[in-house]
Amino acid sequence: MGEHNVRLAKSQRQIQIFEKHLLKDIRALERMLEEGWFDDENLRIGAEQEFCIIDNNFRPAPRNQEILDKLNHPNFTTEFSKYNAEINCTPREFKGKCLSEMHAEIDAYLALFQSEAEKLGVQTILCGILPTVRKFDISMDNLTPLERYRALCKAINKLRGDVYELKIRGIDELIMKHDSPLLEACNTGFQVHLQIEAAEFVKMYNIAQAIAAPVLAACVNSPLLFGKRLWMETRTAIFQQSVDTRNTSDHLREFSPRVTFGNAWLKESVLEIYKEDIIRYRILLSTELSEDVMKKLDSKEVPLLEALNVHNSTIYRWNRPCYGISNGKAHLRIENRILPAGPSTADEMANAALWLGLMKGLKHEVGDVTKLMDFDIAKSNFANAAQHGLDTQLTWFKNKKMPANKLVLRELLPIAKKGLKEAKVDSGDIDYYLGIVSDRVKSKVTGSQWILNSYDKLIKETTIEETMTIITAGMVKNQKKNLPVSKWKLPGMQDKLPVDHTTLLVEEFMSRDLFTVQPEDIIPLVAEIMDWKNIRYVAVEDEKERLVGLVTSRLLLRHYSHNNNVEDNPAPVKTMMIKKPITIVPEATIKDAMEKFQKHGIGCLPVVNGKRLIGIITAEAFMSITQRLMKTKKD
The missing domain is CATH 3.30.590.20 (Creatine Kinase; Chain A, domain 2)
Incomplete structure (x- = not known):
């Protein structure tokens, strides 16, 4: 063509x-x-x-x-x-x-x-x-x-x-x-x-x-x-x-x-x-x-x-x-x-x-x-x-x-x-x-098998996005030596290279494994999900996977402290959720996310594509990421 x-x-x-x-x-x-x-x-x-x-x-x-x-x-x-x-x-x-x-x-x-x-x-x-x-x-x-x-x-x-x-x-x-x-x-x-x-x-x-x-x-x-x-x-x-x-x-x-x-x-x-x-x-x-x-x-x-x-x-x-x-x-x-x-x-x-x-x-x-x-x-x-x-x-x-x-x-x-x-x-x-x-x-070490072996080794020690980066860096390193893949060594955390993390995008470090409820679900269900999964935030979405609200552990505590015998007639989630939570798009940078956390004093950022919920970032996870990035930069 x-x-x-x-x-x-x-x-x-x-x-x-x-x-x-x-x-x-x-x-x-x-x-x-x-x-x-x-x-x-x-x-x-x-x-x-x-x-x-x-x-x-x-x-x-x-x-x-x-x-x-x-x-x-x-x-x-x-x-x-x-x-x-x-x-x-x-x-x-x-x-x-x-x-x-x-x-x-x-x-x-x-x-x-x-x-x-x-x-x-x-x-x-x-x-x-x-x-x-x-x-x-x-x-x-x-x-x-x-x-x-x-x-x-x-x-x-x-x-x-x-x-x-x-x-x-x-x-x-x-x-x-x-x-x-x-x-x-x-x-x-x-x-x-x-x-x-x-x-x-x-x-x-x-x-x-x-x-x-x-x-x-x-x-x-x-x-x-x-x-x-x-x-x-x-x-x-x-x-x-x-x-x-x-x-x-x-x-x-x-x-x-x-x-x-x-x-x-x-x-x-x-x-x-x-x-x-x-x-x-x-x-x-x-x-x-x-x-x-x-x-x-x-x-x-x-x-x-x-x-x-x-x-x-x-x-x-x-x-x-x-x-x-x-x-x-x-x-x-x-x-x-x-x-x-x-x-x-x-x-x-x-x-x-x-x-x-x-x-x-x-x-x-x-x-x-x-x-x-x-x-x-x-x-x-x-x-x-x-x-x-x-x-x-x-x-x-x-x-x-x-x-x-x-x-x-x-x-x-x-x-x-x-x-x-x-x-x-x-x-x-x-x-x-x-x-x-x-x-x-x-x-049996094809290019694919080397990548998968590297993934299995690295994912136990770091995040998916850093795993992908280290694997890619390892590929470049070995290609410069022009070694056949059967002679490549698996990369490790020691192979991390200095990276400009200001260009890291939200979609690279957001959590995609989401636990959500719908507006008509009962509040005790949210409480149990938070307890079972040891999380502090649960997004609320409608039947079309559109974000319509957010429930926090602080809201739950306030709800239970003001309501006795709620288990007998539990209210739906929509009665106590944050109806217009602060959100971020997947194309935003880590710097953009940091500014939103600081400006609004929030602990969670749902990630949306249009109105559709596709991920979530919590302050705890964000701090863990930034600490790791700072350590990488220092190293």
Whole structure:
């Protein structure tokens, strides 16, 4: 999408013109396949490295355009949010030292970006999902202000016509609503491209689908979002739900999500995917189209197929087919969108080596995977791997059941090694990168497992927000060493770094575990809740979770001291609650909260989003936080 001057398809006329060019592109591609227009000799690999930009507090820093403007480099580009950016690696032939050369290129580009970022007091991090990202960070204020991103957001919102509901259940559960598809900005990935011979595309695409689950299981790196422990690769759930244009309905009509694994094995041609995408998905974006594709073909000139590429860019298959032109020749490739960014560039290249080796190795080892596995099994495997990582019980060829870690170690790594050898990849590269995968799988320390182990260790000693910060700081520290994640040590409280706590937001330290009552509940119920939970404040909310009052222990004492025999005919909470309590919003800073406590002499601040109660801060908890922050600053 970034290569095209795209815009929202507003009028029916614009859509009709785009559809006309889209159909012409399909016919042109069909002719090109029949006439053998594709480069099948110099097969190449490529990659796109997404990454986050964070400040010295390890939180998102929306500075991408400032840094990119300074760099003015063709291999760097923007991403959806202001705190993400992307490196486009140089395509290189799939042989020799291609893996170590790409690794060196990524490291060099990250160092170049980092050197410019440091001048602004920010830095880079590789992660599937940034642990410290807050709901505040995914507001439309952080959308990169380019027309193609605005157009995509408008198009998705237009089709959806409703708020975005996020529901993910893991160890914890996340249920939230949001007003834009910028949820997708939580994710960063490492997309690997493999050029495919046109005649082999069907076979190779099906292999990519079959191996998606075990490859993902070995590479997971995004178990946390907003402090919640969710899937081992939460990124997949976020991506699907953030750009889902479907609405809930009372009827059972089938609609396809725009982020999809697919619905069936490929049978005859890449055209099947493109045609299905035209049938199933409405046009979101348009662009200036003047190319006469058939005339170009008649003149022996390779067409751009712009309409086809723009439409393809708005459909997010986990294995995406791509049409491109290199050195004046057309080519087909598969873009693997499964892999997360990080934990280190060494891990990323190891992940790429595993996938590339399996693609090449299984082509010769088994050929047609559709005879060995039902498509629904491959699809189910992928969903399970995203949730459970290496602990997934996979169903493999011929219905063999095996844990993901054993499948990778016993069967897939040897096949990947064979495949890379067949591609004539340097033996040193093969041993180094597949060795990283082997160590990771043997130890069962994926990026996600390291994060969860760190969480389990730290949460016993400190708060969620500080746990997220220390984990993020540990990731940055280890990435600078370029150590594979299997060699990372767990962070501890001693790894706390100086943080500017004046920027800490209320939503980062408020309590979300709320004990509330409703206005008609009886006063003794409030008294018992306070006693049972050892708390001094209970919020009162209506049936729509809107804050309508607050009860304090002082009010209760006053009530009972003035009323005898109240248990015989207890009054409702609404008769004694504070009806308009002082509140604060989640985007406020710790300084704002401090000022409210001091100004009003209160002991509790309910946190509201609009009128809806979403959290609470008590003076005791606030003092504990400030004391801890002062100690951290002193240390």
